[in-house]
Amino acid sequence: MTTDMGRAPRLTHHEARQRLAHERNSRLAQLRAIEESAPHADEDLQAAQTAAIERVLEEIDAAGRRLSDGSYGACNSCRTTIPVERLEILPYARFCVGCQQRAS
Template sequence: MTTHLHPDERSRLDDLRAALTHEFQVHTARLTQLTADTGDPGEAHNRQAMIAAARRSVQQVGDALRRIAEGRYGRCERCAGPIPTERLEVLPHARFCMPCQQQHAR
């Protein structure tokens, strides 16, 4: 699907793919560190929260990379409309446009 993109758009997606791939690797490494048992029961609750956050990040970034590969990146999963570039710059793994995100959060 990405074969019909303007060269500037293809370049932007290539840059984004590289940045997301790096972010995926960073979060995966962090998750590996967090899951190593330190043996300190006092840190167990905090570590579990950090593990959950790292897993969410890995999942979100992986999903964004999958949408890029499938040619669906930048489209709202609810209404199929475009997600504004400004939103994607702030939140590259955004799945919804703002109106649909607000409805999804309810």
């Protein structure tokens, strides 16, 4: 995390890339666990879990593209900087908390 005088702290490109990679690896491990439990699991539950994880993987990929094009860390709605604390917890966040709450 870097800080400039008068500017909000931000994740460095490297830190953001690491967090996104960690999130991706975690979700891929979840998918493997679901696949391994296939013979013993409820098919509808398994399909729902797989779909939810795949949506998160899409969000992670989109965050990677934002990181590459320089728009990472800016709210997709109001364009303000997403607080670093939010990005540390949810590195693929597209919206600041206020805009996310309004969208929900």
